[in-house]
Structure formats: C-alpha cells, structure tokens
Amino acid sequence: MALELxxxxxxxxxxxxxxxxxxxxTVDSLNWLLLRFTVQVPGQEPWTKVDPSLETRELLSLARWFEGMGDANMRGHRPSIFFTEPNLSFSLVPVKGGKRRLRVHLDAESRPPWAPPRGQGVYSNAWVxxxxxxxxxxxxxxxxREEHARFPPRESPWD
Known part of the structure; x- marks a missing residue:
C-alpha cells in the first residue's frame, strides 16, 4: 500500500x-524499514530513491501526528515531526489566508539531486x-497504521 500525495x-x-x-x-537493526520515495516537482524529472528511513515504531508516531493534523484548532499538536534518521520529516507551515500546508522534508540520503545546496537551520531546504x-x-x-500492521516491531533474540 502506498501513500500518494x-x-x-x-x-x-x-x-x-x-x-x-x-x-x-539479523544484526541489531531489526526494525528499520526501507522506504521508496518517488518525488515530482514542476520542471524536474521524477526522482526515486530507496533508503532505510523509518523504524517500525515511528509509524505509530506518524499516524498520531497525521490524526492531529486534521484538528482545525491544532491544540497540543506539534507543528513538525522528526525521526531517528533525518531522511524524512513533516511539518505544517502557515500560508496566506490562515491556511496551512503539509511540507514533507527530504534530506541526507533521501535528498533529491535537483535540490538546492543544503541550507542552514532546523529543516532541510528540499521539500514538497x-x-x-x-x-x-x-x-x-x-x-x-496499516503499514505498521504489515511491518510490526520485531524483538531481538538478544533481548
């Protein structure tokens, strides 16, 4: 199942x-998930990359963040969510007229080749x-939540 925006x-x-x-x-990285990113922006060729970018438990955090994103008042909702790896993050940014946009940041190994040089600050300057x-x-x-069910956390035999 794919997430398509x-x-x-x-x-x-x-x-x-x-x-x-x-x-x-094997190894101690049992719960890292490989994500395939396919990104398109006007004027650029579509770009695809596969990289380990989320842990299984981070999917539940993302589900809760998405749920809170739909609350019009955003009470208690963080404006951004980051994960262990900096490849992927999400933020809500204000735009004119009191509206907001979901910004999906792509960085590190998931940074598109057409992205501008790495900027300063908290967020990547490569986003859609x-x-x-x-x-x-x-x-x-x-x-x-569905993807978390497909890829549940696995326990290490060393625990």
Whole structure:
C-alpha cells in the first residue's frame, strides 16, 4: 500500500514501504524499514530513491501526528515531526489566508539531486508541499497504521 500525495500546484510524493532493511532479522537493526520515495516537482524529472528511513515504531508516531493534523484548532499538536534518521520529516507551515500546508522534508540520503545546496537551520531546504485542504488526514493516518500492521516491531533474540 502506498501513500500518494498530489497537490494542485504540481508537487507529488509517493511513499512505499518496501520491507524491513534486514528481512532475515539479523544484526541489531531489526526494525528499520526501507522506504521508496518517488518525488515530482514542476520542471524536474521524477526522482526515486530507496533508503532505510523509518523504524517500525515511528509509524505509530506518524499516524498520531497525521490524526492531529486534521484538528482545525491544532491544540497540543506539534507543528513538525522528526525521526531517528533525518531522511524524512513533516511539518505544517502557515500560508496566506490562515491556511496551512503539509511540507514533507527530504534530506541526507533521501535528498533529491535537483535540490538546492543544503541550507542552514532546523529543516532541510528540499521539500514538497501540499495544501492541507487537499489532503485527508484520516487517510494518511490509516496508511501509517496499516503499514505498521504489515511491518510490526520485531524483538531481538538478544533481548
């Protein structure tokens, strides 16, 4: 099951969880997931990359974050979510008219080749954006929960 985001201004992002980074359950990185990013922005060739970018438990955090994103008041909702690896993060950014956009940041190994040079500050300057009114936060949360069910945390035999 893929997460597909499309914006009327031409940005698109598809995230597919390909599988566990180490399907045999070897080494201490049992719960890293391989994500396939497919990104399109106007004027650039589509770009695809596969990299271990999330741990299984981080999918539940992402599901809760997506659920809170749909709350109009955003009470108690963090404006951004980061993960162990800096490859992927999400933030809500204000735009004119009191509206917001979901910004998906791509960095480190998941930084597109056409992205501008690495900027200063907390966020990557490589991102795709989606007007919040064009998204279904419940569907996004459902995707994260479904993927967590497909790829549950695995316990180490050394624990």
């Amino acid at each position: 499309r914006a009327s201004h031409g940005h698109s992002l598809r995230l597919d969880i390909v599988g566990y980074q180490f399907p045999d359950g 954006e989606f007007p919040l009114e064009e998204l279904d936060s419940k569907a996004l949360a459902h995707w994260a």
